[in-house]
Amino acid sequence: MSDSSISQPPSPDLRPSTPGTPGNMSGLGYFSVPFERFVKDEISDWASGFTLMDTVETYFDSRLDLLQRRLSKHSDRLKLKAESKFNDVLKKDVFKIKSNGDLLTNNLEKEMQKFKLKMTQRMTSLSASWQSAKIVRTREKVTFFGGVMSLFITAVLLGMAPDWIHIFYTFLAILLLPLRIYIYKKRAWHYFLFDLCYYANILNFVWIWAMPDSPALFTACYCLSHGSLASAVITWRNSLVFHDFDKVTSLFIHIYPPLTFTVIRHYYPNPEERFPALAELPRLNPVRSLLLASIIYSIWQLLYWKVILINRRKKIESGQRITSFSWLLNDKRGVIGRMLSAIKPENREWSFMLGQLVYSIITELPAVFLLYDSKAWSAVYLMVLFSVCVWNGGGFYIEVFGRKFERQLEALRKELAEAYARSSSSAPTSPILAAQSDDGLSTVGNSPSLGPVPDKTVSQVELPMETVPDLIVVPAEEETKKDQ
DSSP states (O other): OOTHHHHSOOOOOOSOOOTTSTTHHHHTTTOOHHHHHHHHOSTTHHHHTTOHHHHHHHHHHHHHHHHHHHHHHHHHHHHHHHHHHHHHHHHHTOEEESSOHHHHHHHHHHHHHHHHHHHHHHHHHHHHHHHTSGGGOHHHHHHHHHHHHHHHHHHHHHHHOGGGHHHHHHHHHHHHHHHHHHHHHHTTOGGGGGSHHHHHHHHHHHHHHTOTTOHHHHHHHHHHIIIIIHHHHHHTTOOOOTTOHHHHHHHHHHHHHHHHHHIIIIISSSHHHHOGGGGGOSSOOHHHHHHHHHHHHHHHHHHHIIIIIITTHHHHHTTSSOOHHHHHHHOTTSHHHHHHHTSOGGGHHHHHHHHHHHHHHHHHHHIIIIITTOHHHHHHHHHHHHHHHHHHHHHIIIIIHHHHHHHHHHHHHHHHHHHHHHHHHHSOOOOOEEEOOGGGHHHHHTSOOOSOOOOSOOOSSSSOGGGOTTTOOOOHHHHHHHHO
């Protein structure tokens, strides 16, 4: 075996093995017995599709079972390695045992029993820690269920009852936004709640439920929803990651407003009865629409500048609070962060605000000149936004989430190695082995035999040598070389 076989787990053998055969322990590969039965039982294939959460749990249980099996094999090899080392040393007749044979045997057995007990306790602790990890928590299962069901219900309502879309939009906002406020306040991220996207969503609800007969407010809401909010799906890299509550909420805030207003404009049956403002807006006047949206945007920008950038400046500069402006400024890999870094510090704030206004106007142009008049282009626009977030979500699951799981496995492996080291250092002192002259070889010859003599070519890399420091004997000349 090589060093790589220690640091990295062996490739799984996917060939089925017969129970009771020696290959049964390793032949399971990445699949535990319950999961193999789930895969191979053709009769229950149609029913097993309804047990998605059980499958997810079984998937991770199999990983834990694999780790337990490897730990068991590792412990057995450790015991064999220790015994073979003792026998090998005794047969070479170059060391002296400073205790009688019975004491050596008793000490070795006691030491191994204590070591195995410590490793069992450590494995139990690691198993409990693994079960409470983020990837298997109930909260994320609930979030996954809620995200998928929200997407399904939205699709059903869009096809069968589009006049319910704005109601479902309001329901999701009542459910998600208070949780977002609580979580961000708890993490000291609540200055993000003053961003334009929350301001625009509040205006949307004001128009839908309080002022549906206001053409000016509808125009501003329509432009902002299809402009700054919709484009944020791309610029802020929103991802459709169903198990992540924060990502699901962010995607909802940015993609549901343009969806709702597209439905009201093009798919709502007789929208003038529920929303009288649409009767006065058969078409949008480009100049008037952009002007109204810019006025609404400017009101928010002035409030943001006064409340956050002026009144809370000390907290932001001290690092106690973070805003979208400070976050983008510190993001040296992003285009906006690099552009802000190139501007003089005293000019960065007004440059950022001016740039946001220009960006808002540019992103509203498609809504004014194309989307409001075209049902087909509105559908294409929503499909593009949804495709971007799905692509980002796929990248997260395949790359980010996969690497995160790999890092967690690596951390678990290191924790097991540390457990070996702690167990070895806390074990009682083993019999002392020291080199002696030829005059004392009779002591070795009269020592009791500890078992059959293993082959002298025992692999030196089957286990990390630091796992049994009290049981490993280093000849005097090699120890001298190591010190040098």
